[in-house]
Amino acid sequence: MKPVLTILGLESSCDDTAAAVVRQHPGRRAEILSSVVAGQTDLHAPFGGVVPELAARAHAEKLDGCVAAALAKAGLGDAPAEALQKVDAIAVTAGPGLIGGVLSGVMCAKGLAMAAAKPLIGVNHLAGHALTPRLTDGAEFPYLMLLVSGGHCQFLVVEGPERFRRLGGTIDDAPGEAFDKVARLLGLPQPGGPSIEAEAKMGDPKRFRFPRPLLDRDDCNLSFSGLKTALLRLRDRIVEEKGGLTRADRADLSAGFQQAVADVLAAKTARALKIYIAESAPAHPLVAVAGGVAANQSIRAALEQVADAAGAQFLAPPLRLCTDNAAMIAYAGIERFRLGGQDGLDLAARPRWPLDSTSPALLGSGRKGAKA
Ligand code: KG4
Numbered sequence: 001m002k003p004v005l006t007i008l009g010l011e012s013s014c015d016d017t018a019a020a021v022v023r024q025h026p027g028r029r030a031e032i033l034s035s036v037v038a039g040q041t042d043l044h045a046p047f048g049g050v051v052p053e054l055a056a057r058a059h060a061e062k063l064d065g066c067v068a069a070a071l072a073k074a075g076l077g078d079a080p081a082e083a084l085q086k087v088d089a090i091a092v093t094a095g096p097g098l099i100g101g102v103l104s105g106v107m108c109a110k111g112l113a114m115a116a117a118k119p120l121i122g123v124n125h126l127a128g129h130a131l132t133p134r135l136t137d138g139a140e141f142p143y144l145m146l147l148v149s150g151g152h153c154q155f156l157v158v159e160g161p162e163r164f165r166r167l168g169g170t171i172d173d174a175p176g177e178a179f180d181k182v183a184r185l186l187g188l189p190q191p192g193g194p195s196i197e198a199e200a201k202m203g204d205p206k207r208f209r210f211p212r213p214l215l216d217r218d219d220c221n222l223s224f225s226g227l228k229t230a231l232l233r234l235r236d237r238i239v240e241e242k243g244g245l246t247r248a249d250r251a252d253l254s255a256g257f258q259q260a261v262a263d264v265l266a267a268k269t270a271r272a273l274k275i276y277i278a279e280s281a282p283a284h285p286l287v288a289v290a291g292g293v294a295a296n297q298s299i300r301a302a303l304e305q306v307a308d309a310a311g312a313q314f315l316a317p318p319l320r321l322c323t324d325n326a327a328m329i330a331y332a333g334i335e336r337f338r339l340g341g342q343d344g345l346d347l348a349a350r351p352r353w354p355l356d357s358t359s360p361a362l363l364g365s366g367r368k369g370a371k372a
């Protein structure tokens, strides 16, 4: 086994173009030497959502610059070709995601691997998120992971670098997607999560009654599209009655919606923790969360409470590593490479790529690409 591994990672599966260099001495915590993320928020803003074709082109344009910046910031040298010689392998998100973007990254990584004669490692984007608690905190297997973002929502028991057991997930929208849609319905700016959270701080969560979907079912599946419909109906009723929404209406609707999402996530996390603790018998139970929605203070507090009640540690990596980035891809590449994992130049870009091939397929695909 190579004693020290330095891996360049690339990420381009949604609307962030990213490159990073991560180094790990065996048996030690990995070190992020650089992590560069170029977002595309402004590019997609006029359309109210990510436009896949525009995203793919922007990735193709930005990847080279991100790679050069990541290599330089890592202190490997200002000349990219020379710096590239100092990495041991190139890891790239090979799916799941918006296929044009994934293809841009995979093609770029193949070019770099071929030019520098370095091994190529295809990484599952969800594995990147799921392994982040090991990168940031050295989390030990098995731990429970809740991915909650604009494109993902699932519970995974992470049993090894390439062993994931999916306990459940959304059957329709991802929670971030629901926050974004609801913000649009209330005329609030995108991304919707932070807008709704800010409004909710001034609102009364009890004024409107929102459903708590799927809580009658004793499993780990979730549903968020009904909450969005409920808000739409409540909004239309107020508009019909009063001719428009007041500031207080908007705040109360936001607070009620956010409380419903937090309650559903908390109840299903409690259920997932119970299954994980019973089936995996971990020495130190741990539940970690990743994805943009984990930034929400009410949701975070609700999850922390559930973890406490179950006697489990709660871990939320720093937000820049919770949202899409390439450090998680480089790190997942290190874990895979240490197990002997590597790909040829025939590595395929995959729009769908469930982490757990034994669990049933999810319904539908998110605004930001396939959910699993
Ligand atoms: O992980 P992320 O940056 O990108 C992917 O979806 O892959 O997550 C973005 C999502 C958006 O839908 C955004 O509205 C949501 O995370 N989000 C939040 C908050 N901050 C971001 N949702 C609720 N509360 C927040 N404070």
Ligand code: ZN
Binding pocket: 125, 129, 149, 151, 152, 323, 324
């Ligand atoms: Zn992601």
